[in-house]
Amino acid sequence: MAVGGKALFCLIPYRSVETPEPEPIYFLFKFLVIGSAGTGKSCLLHQFIENKFKQDSNHTIGVEFGSRVVNVGGKTVKLQIWDTAGQERFRSVTRSYYRGAAGALLVYDITSRETYNALTNWLTDARTLASPNIVIILCGNKKDLDADREVTFLEASRFAQENELMFLETSALTGENVEEAFLKCARTILNKIESGELDPERMGSGIQYGDASLRQLRQPRGSAAQTKQQCNC
């Protein structure tokens, strides 16, 4: 298992013996999953990565990690996802992971108005601590429990609109819209890179070049000035 564990964290699977050369990774996006305790953040992540519902999920301690390589608009992108604890006592720890995130899933539970009411706080945290440019998608989770619904689709989508968020209702149980939520967020980031709105070169953008990217060692003369510019963060 130790070997498996190691392979787990290899960002780039070089020396892959049997499989043909994997698609080179263009970008690496840092994602956050945030929201109140018990809204199903870990289950969303589990569903996204394993295509399965996590039956006996417990409260997350601190921050957990998961990653998946996806294809967005013809480019291979690796999502590095930090699944944060929703409990208040971990708040200061989880906040320390915000900086440099490119995207976030802001999760509430459609059967709990309390979790919906907390959204403004989470949103402020994300925008101030991560980056004002962070791409956020609002996820109303537990869509399968429609009978117990306390937050209407309309209400939430209005909230999303007012706060310039994308919005989806998801179900970690059935898997509905889970993949879409992550991919939509990634696609938006990629679009912003292509339109020049986001600069991957900037530190703390939450975007790193993958192994197929162009970031490379140059031998520039007078590189000091250039470097200073890049430090503009």
Added chain:
Amino acid sequence: MERAMEQLNVQLNRLTRSLRRARTVELPEDNETAVYTLMPMVMADQHRSVSELLLNSKFDVNYAFGRVKRSLLHIAANCGSVECLVLLLKRGANPNYQDISGCTPLHLAARNGQKKCMGRLLEYNADVNICNNEGLTAIHWLAVNGRTELLHDLVQHVSNVDVEDAMGQTALHVACQNGHKTTVLCLLDSGADINRPNVSGATPLYFACSHGQRDTAQILLSRGAKYLPDKNGITPLDLCVEGGYGETCEVLIQHHGRLFQTLIQMTQNDDIKENMLRQVLEHVSQQSDYNYQCILTSLAEVATTNGHKLLSLSSNYEAQMKSLLRIVRIFCHVFRLGPSSPNNGNDMGYNGNKTPRSQVFKVCGCVGGPELWPLECCLWRPLELLWHSLDEWLVLISTELEKNGRGATASDIPSLLLKQREVETSHLHVSMATESTPATVLRSSPPLLGGEVMVKPPEVYADGQDVISMTANRLSAVIQAFYMCCSCQMPQGMTSPRFIEFVCKHDEVLKCFVTRNPKIIFDHFHFLLECPELMSRFMHIIKGQPFKDRCEWFYEHLLAGQPDSDMVHRPVNENDILLIHRESIFRSSCEVVSKSSNEKLKQGIAVRFHGEEGMGQGVVREWFDILSNEIINPDYALFTQSADGTTFQPNSNSSVNPDHLNYFRFAGQILGLALYHRQLVNIYFTRSFYKHILGIPVNYQDVSSIDPEYAKNLQWILDNDISDLGLELTFSVETDVFGAMEEVPIKPGGTSIQVTQENKEEYVQLVTELRMTRAIQPQINAFLLGFHTFIPPSLIQLFDEFELELLLSGMPEIDVMDWNRNTEYSSGYDLQEPVIQWFWEVVENFTQEERVLLLQFVTGSSRVPHGGFAYLMGGSGLQKFTIAAVPYTPNLLPTSSTCINMLKLPEYPSKDVLRNRLLVALHCGSYGYTMA
């Protein structure tokens, strides 16, 4: 008659010619004999002689001879005997004749670069395309040896420049492997396939990289060579890193920019040799300031991600911890080199002991918080995120501790902390619980896109205790990384104020971690050994750890700076051998040791006695043994015997020997050196002198080793109320100074300060220090000066005085029979008591080390006196080992009174309980029992 004359003349002529030339002038008829006559002439290219001999003979010029069945033409081609070669060819020698290994004369001429011979062979239609049995052709031979000029001529005759040998290797492959630049160019110009794989898929670039042929790789890449892995997926970059070929790596990265990230990511791979990868990164970083910053920023990013993953409880602690520390180590090494600058060339080497000399980073003042940093400080930015998380985690733990503290009493906390939860893993494929995180589960699942696997978040409910037990060693590993990063921004040997502040801030949490799991100290808290100011905070916890663990930690750290012992054992340089004269061992040793460099002596000692052959570990051991015995030789007046005659300490009158302080320094060096190389010495010091080595204050009991009667008096003062005795003592002593008695104060104004019941303890301490320390202070200082050249004070303080004795002088043999015979019993015990019988059975089954610990526990010394236990000394004369009975209460541990060699053994109900309690006392009591 005339014919006879003529015949005689011919014979005479032949004789004369033969004699004049000192050889036969006629070829024997038999080919085999003839060929051996001709061979030396061909080798020397004596073509006239050969021609003459061949003239009228029937010799077959294609006759193959010898083990490899070569013809004379082979010999001529091999040796460059061009005249003979032509002669043989003219006489019909076959230019394509192959020897037993399939080699033609052309192969041999090519191999040895015989230009003229090759030319002639080609004129006579030698076939350039013939392969030998290994598939090698003439151009392979030329390419191997880089004979470009010859190749240039030959290649025009070659039908296929990509002709493969048995391994599928072309001339280009072998030229690249050997780095023959012009040969490579020549072959490429002649149309050689630049991307041709051999049977295992290795391309010319692959071959160039496997041997670090920088220029060749450069040529190949600039001519458009593809970057291809072999059939096992091993890439040219992998090969460069494996061999530590920084320059070649640099060339690869210049042409394939994406390899830069690949190189950075390699720091996460446990299979790659760290020092080689480090060399490569160091080299690349030194090529430009941009490279330097790029590498450090990328490493910092990777380290931060790894650190955060380590703090994810579901990750594999071992793998993730190693990965983080490896990346941070490499980061620090590269950082220390500083950015490249004209006066900071590559000759700085890779020892990593540089202080940052970059102006840029001094200006940055990276010791402050990130907010304070100027914009240039991007290098550290990513890591600051990790340190921030670390800080928040520790604050969180502190809050949890407070919460628990309110609910439970202090003594309950450790047991609460140890509480571990079982996890339901029934539906999981694999469960993997690391030591400290029993409740985490790692799950492997079918890979999704790109072979990715995912970690399953933990399956636990988090209560306070669990959070602490699950995160303690993960956080400790991050602390270790934090310390490394802080230190590499400081000059060597200085602790970063930021780190000290950090430890002070989180003091309580860190203490909780190590109390709960002391292994953390040895695994991650190496900073303690480098920062005495922090060490003192943890000393009581460290001293409570088993002697063995501290020993390992001691040596691990002591030898940390030395090259790995698994490196090839270098032969001893003749100049580094310590040549010692047996008859003057002390003086000659002192001389050679003072001439050697301390660094060399640390690397290893080789001793040879003058006029003797022997060398090796045995001789080294003998040297330490004899020399240490000689150091205490009374003739030198350096050391003096203790009252009981078995131990030694510096002689306060040693100055009769004018060079005494030098000798003390030498004695310290020898003791330090012995400890460094785990050699035992044949000296036992007084307990007070061991304390001096350790920097532990002496106490009045130590006086008994040099003046037992006086020690008893001091004891008496302490034990009795002295208020009304009218002792008229002041804080002074009368000393004989050059024959006149003088009153010397032992503290400022001491002659007028009365000793009272209230201040008597201070008085006893001061007179003790006067007798034990101040009298021999210069000697102690000189000794420590020598000792500390090999053993840093911060390391030796891991031990107490008893353990130091064991470390220096080793375990003595203990004869249990003799011990038993010379033991007395009191307070109701006798030899027939079951408890006593159990006791001896237990001691009989003890290891040697445990017996020594027991002896030390009771007598304060690890040694059996000369003559056996019958001569065991107490505070005042002979004092046999005594076992006294104590009423038993559950969990009661044995105690001892070392002054009277008495073991106070509770009346244990069973042998098992006795053994168990005794071992607990021996193993855990090393710190506490000095008080008993």
